[in-house]
Amino acid sequence: MPTILLLEDDMQLSATLKQFLSLKNYKVLQAYDGLVAQELIYENHIDLMLLDVKVPLLDGLSLLDNLRKNNDETPVILITSLNSVDDVEKGFKIGCDDYIRKPFALKELLVRIEAQLKRRYNSHQEVIKVGEECLFDTQEKIVTKNGKKIPLKTKEIKLLELFLTHPNQLLNYEQIFDTLWSYDEVPSSGALRTYIKTLRAVIGKESIETLKNVGYRFVTK
Numbered sequence: 001m002p003t004i005l006l007l008e009d010d011m012q013l014s015a016t017l018k019q020f021l022s023l024k025n026y027k028v029l030q031a032y033d034g035l036v037a038q039e040l041i042y043e044n045h046i047d048l049m050l051l052d053v054k055v056p057l058l059d060g061l062s063l064l065d066n067l068r069k070n071n072d073e074t075p076v077i078l079i080t081s082l083n084s085v086d087d088v089e090k091g092f093k094i095g096c097d098d099y100i101r102k103p104f105a106l107k108e109l110l111v112r113i114e115a116q117l118k119r120r121y122n123s124h125q126e127v128i129k130v131g132e133e134c135l136f137d138t139q140e141k142i143v144t145k146n147g148k149k150i151p152l153k154t155k156e157i158k159l160l161e162l163f164l165t166h167p168n169q170l171l172n173y174e175q176i177f178d179t180l181w182s183y184d185e186v187p188s189s190g191a192l193r194t195y196i197k198t199l200r201a202v203i204g205k206e207s208i209e210t211l212k213n214v215g216y217r218f219v220t221k
Helices: 011-023 034-043 060-069 085-094 106-118 154-165 173-180 189-203
Strands: 003-007 027-031 048-052 076-080 098-101 127-131 134-137 142-145 148-150 170-172 208-211 215-218
Touching: 003 011, 003 034, 011 027, 011 106, 027 034, 034 048, 034 060, 048 060, 048 106, 060 076, 060 085, 076 085, 076 106, 085 098, 098 106, 127 154, 127 189, 154 173, 154 189, 154 215, 170 173, 173 189, 173 215, 189 208
Parallel strands: 003 027, 003 048, 048 076, 076 098
Antiparallel strands: 127 134, 134 142, 142 148, 170 215, 208 215
């Protein structure tokens, strides 16, 4: 279930969007101001962000600017007012991926969300280089090194995918646990360390950075 961060200070609109997207099998995290949104981003694994430009405390453009300066490449769709041409122009310069103007049809928003999520893997690349002589087939979920298939567990593949969709971004333990373990499983720090060790052996030790007592970062050159 992909997770969407929704930053929208209109509570009625926010509730409507959450209800609609939940019915479409998305998990929606709501924030009514930019500072709360910033905390949610730090504490959760986010697949896509819907950021209203005009919100209290920290506006959507400033939040987007902070994210991009910290190498967070999570897809962002800006929610703007009807005549906010300047905001749209500034948003694209900062690094937004798309925008939608109020009022909008829910179906149009859904189409834009689905289009962005499909682009998460390096502009539709099916095979991604993840290390020296190491390739990851995103469709078949297979890792090969020097032409030979590397046997990886399901959770190790999930972890690799999580790293690839969040390059150079700090992923805390809670974000990783939420991705690798389902609600009826008990997360294991020991198992996670084993998965990290396995991936480092495959793609290179220097590719995964440890931040003690915080989490891990997948480092790209």
